[in-house]
């Protein structure tokens with residue numbers, strides 16, 4: 001059987017580096033930046049007030065005191081956005097609002113709380129130091145400075161910086177388009193009644209959610225039955241909207257394992273067995289005229305989920321323009337014994353907790369009691385996968401194990 005690492009490498013071999021695209025800022029959220037962003041301006045772009053108050057010459061107020069306020073004529077009123085440049089001379093002041101440009105000649109701003117709030121003349125009851133409540137041009141970003149580096153993900157903070165330096169569009173690797181398709185004659189859309197031997201379809205919802213959380217634009221096509229012609233036709237119809245197709249089901253040894261049958265005929269998809277539990281039957285390759293990558297996951301729901309996190313996620317990261325890393329791991333002590341088939345690496349659903357105990361930096365990990373490939377209930381609530389190596393079949397309570405941290409909700 002193929003190793004987990006080899007299968008990850010083989011899938012990555014199919015995934016070409018993405019093409020950068022210039023996207024409008026509103027569509028760029030979540031994408032990965034494909035070029036450094038340099039600010040064309042200083043930020044702030046001009047000296048401005050950080051408070052509502054009065055722009056003054058500080059020296060005028062040297063002798064101001066609560067019982068002897070200094071009174072200054074107010075010669076201008078400067079709201080934020082004021083387009084008319086203003087100036088003050090010693091002995092005069094201007095009323096000014098937060099964010100408004102500092103008038104020429106002023107060297108300090110007195111907050112309104114230190115004054116009587118006058119609009120013709122104003123009484124100020126204490127001295128002010130030079131520079132008080134002034135935000136200097138360029139004290140945040142200097143013109144020509146790199147504000148964002150290629151490779152960063154555009155989250156809210158990055159979106160803010162881009163807009164602040166005046167960018168309306170950016171060069172990014174756009175979110176990959178993932179099409180999710182499940183197969184199985186027994187499947188019924190949730191919300192519809194079940195007949196004998198039928199089950200509600202769950203894989204496509206789960207895999208679509210995981211791909212979305214991985215930063216992709218996802219089209220959940222839902223599912224098709226086991227008729228090869230329909231599967232082929234459906235797949236062909238979906239290729240135009242996919243950078244990668246992820247299927248579940250139909251890849252094992254069954255007489256009606258339709259994905260395997262249909263894609264084997266195309267000749268570019270390889271079906272294989274990986275030394276992993278769950279998730280042994282796997283496939284990957286390309287389909288259609290554009291050579292669209294396709295990754296075929298097993299149908300058992302837990303197998304599909306674990307396979308997604310172990311095999312598909314690195315590929316999606318590469319498509320996003322990120323290093324194709326696997327999920328981060330840590331070490332933790334088992335709260336219960338676990339077992340694993342010989343020769344296969346198990347990924348057991350578990351709950352990792354960060355409580356303190358020393359040797360494992362305080363982490364313990366509780367494996368779920370139901371580990372069957374069909375036992376979906378243990379997946380809800382799991383935040384980690386306990387890794388049991390290929391050469392290990394049993395681990396006692398207290399053993400320190402490698403633990404994969406599952407992605408957290410963004």
Ligand SMILES: Nc1nc2c(c(=O)[nH]1)N[C@H]1C(S)=C(S)[C@@H](COP(=O)(O)OP(=O)(O)OC[C@H]3O[C@@H](n4cnc5c(N)ncnc54)[C@H](O)[C@@H]3O)O[C@H]1N2
Pocket residue numbers: 182183184186187199200201202203204223248249250251252253254257278279280281297298299300301303373374
């Ligand atoms: N003779 C053998 N049988 C099986 C082997 C084997 O090596 N020899 N491998 C087993 C393993 S391991 C797995 S995993 C499954 C994978 O089978 P398929 O990928 O062909 O999946 P299906 O047969 O279509 O379905 C398996 C199971 O999962 C349920 N299922 C499928 N799709 C969905 C869905 N979208 N939503 C919810 N549930 C789904 C399906 O009803 C089956 O119960 O093969 C083993 N068999």
Ligand code: MOO
Pocket residue numbers: 276277278279280281298300303373
């Ligand atoms: O190896 Mo299958 O994917 O668990 O049940």
